[in-house]
Amino acid sequence: MSLREIQESVQKIAQAVAAVLRVEVEIADSDFLRIAGTGKTESGVLRTMAGEDHIYRASLVNGEPVVITRPGQDEKCRPCTHYGSCAETGEICCPIRLDGQSVGVIGLLAFDDEQRERLFADVEAILGFLQKMAELIAVKLKEHIMYTRQQLIAEKLRVVMDEMDKAMLLIDQKNRIVEANQRARQYLQLDADNSQAAEWIAAIRLADGSQPAPKQVVLSVGGKAKTFLFAIRPVQLGDEIKEWVITLDDAQEVVEMARRVTATDAGDAFAAISGNSAALLQAKTIARTVAGSESTILLQGESGTGKELFAKAIHQASPRRQQPLISINCAAIPEHLMESELFGYEDGTFTGARKGGKAGVFEAAGKGTLFLDEIGDLPMHLQGKLLRVLQEKEFQRLGSSGKTLPVEARIIAATHLDLQERVAQGQFRLDLYYRLHVIPIQLPALRERREDILLLAHEFLAAYTKTLGKTIRGFSQEAQSVLFCHDWPGNVRELANTVEYAANLENSDWIQVASLPGHTFRLQKPAERTGRTDSSEAPKPIATLKELEKSAVAQALNEVRMRKGKKEEAAALLGISRATLFRKMREYGLL
C-alpha cells in the first residue's frame, strides 16, 4: 500500500505544514516517488527523485531523522547530483512509519536565509512537530488501508451472497432489511415492493419459535402464498446481537430438486393436475403433446383455473426441465418497473439502479421457460417492445449500448382475459396476439366441469386433514350438494380455500354446511344452492354474475376491514390472487 493512493490528502498536509512553518515541504513514498511538494518542489510531484534521493533513503532505511545544515557541502550530500551546487540552504527529514515499516519520508527544506533561520531556530521542536506530521500521514494511510479492506470484504460478501442459490437477508434490530441477495430479491419480489418486509420477518420469527428444524413459513408475496424453508441466525459482536441473517429456500423448488435427484425419469409432470372431466383431460392432452416443442403456448382461462399449474407441468415435461422456469406477473408489477423486469438494465441506467446492473426475466430464464402470466394486462407500449423481442429473438438490457442478448427461453403466456375482445377494444395488439396464440390451450372454468368439483374437494380435504392432524372422513350430503351447485367464480383456488376453511372449522367426522365459509355461500339461498326452485315463491329478478361478483368483492373487503385485516386476506377469502382483487376493485369502483 503506497502513499500514492492518498496523494491528495498528503499534498494537503504538506501545504498545511508549509503554511505553519514557512519553509518548503516535500514528501516521498518508499520508492522515492515525490508524493507531495510545496514551493519549488511542487512541480516535481508524482515524479521520481532518482539521483537526489539518498538523504531520504538514509532516513528511510535507518528509520531515523536526518538534519543537513549545509546542503551541497555536507559529507552526506556527496553522492547527490547537486553536490557543490545545491539550491537548498537547509534540510530536516524524518521517516513515515507504519506498523514498524518505513512507508515514506517527510522533509522540510529551506531555500534562502530566512527559511534557514526558521528551520534551525529550534531543531528539537521542529523535529518533534515533523514526527507528529509523519504519524498523522501514517494514520491517514492506515485508515485508507482499513477502508479499502472493508470495501473488499463487502464486495466479496456481495458476490458470495449473490452466487448462493439460497435467498439471504440481513435484518437489523428494527426488523428492516439491510441487505438482500439476488435470490432474495427474486423470491420476495423486493425490487417491486418491500413494504411487507416487517410482516414477513414477524412471520419468520413466530415460526422460528414454534417449530423444530427444518422450519417452514408461508409468506404472501405479490398476493400469492409461498412456502419457504428458513433458518435465522444472529450476527453477534461480543454479547451484543447486531443483525440477523435469514436464509430462505423455496419449498417447492426444494421438493422439485429432490424429485429430480431421486427420480430416474421426470415422472408424470401432469400428475398434480386433478380432474376427469372431458374438458380438463383435453387440455392436459394438448399440453402433454406440445410440452416438448419450442412453440409459444397461450394458456387462457379464468382466475384460479390452473394456468400456472399447467405452465409448471409443461416445463417439467419438456426437455428444458433442468433449466429455470421463471414467472412474471404482468399485472402485479408497477408499469414503470415492468420494462426493466422483462429485459434488465445496465449499471447506472437510472437513479437507484443496482450496481452492476440487473438481469431481467428473459435473461434469467436462459434456456428454460419464461412464463408471462396475465399477459393481457401488459401495457400497450410494452406490447410493441415484447413483440419485437419475440420476433427478432433478441433483446437488450435497458441502458446498454447496443449489446444484444439472444432469447433462448421457451415462452408460455397466460391470461384470464378474452384476448380477442381486448384486441377488438384496441387494448391488445393484434400482431402480438398472433405471435402468442401459436398453441392456445383453454382451461375450463370449474362450473363448466362440475363433475370435477367433488373429486377435487376430496383431494384437498385429504391434504388439509393430514396437515391439521384431523380425521375428517368426507362431506355431508348437504355440503356436497352445496359445493356441487356453487358457481365457483374463483375456480379451483376458491374451492381449495373453501375446503381449507371448512377443514379448520369442522369438529365432527364429516364437513357440514355450517362449516363452509359464509361469505361464499351467503349469496345463495339454500334452495338456489341445491338448484331446486320453490314454485310457490314469486320468481325473483336474477342478479347478473357481475352484480354477484361485485357484491362478493365488497363483502370480502368489508369483512377484512372490520377485523383490520389486509387486502391479501380478502383475496384469499374470494379465492383470487391479489392482482385480480385489485383489478376487480378498480373495475367495480371499490378502490
Ligand SMILES: Nc1ncnc2c1ncn2[C@@H]1O[C@H](COP(=O)(O)OP(=O)(O)OP(=O)(O)O)[C@@H](O)[C@H]1O
Ligand atoms: N386441476 C387442478 N388440480 C389441482 N389443483 C389445481 C388445479 N387447478 C388449479 N389448482 C390449484 O388452484 C390454485 C390456483 O391455480 P393457478 O395459480 O395455477 O391458477 P391461475 O389460473 O394461474 O390463477 P390466476 O390467474 O389467478 O393467477 C393453485 O393452488 C393450484 O395448485
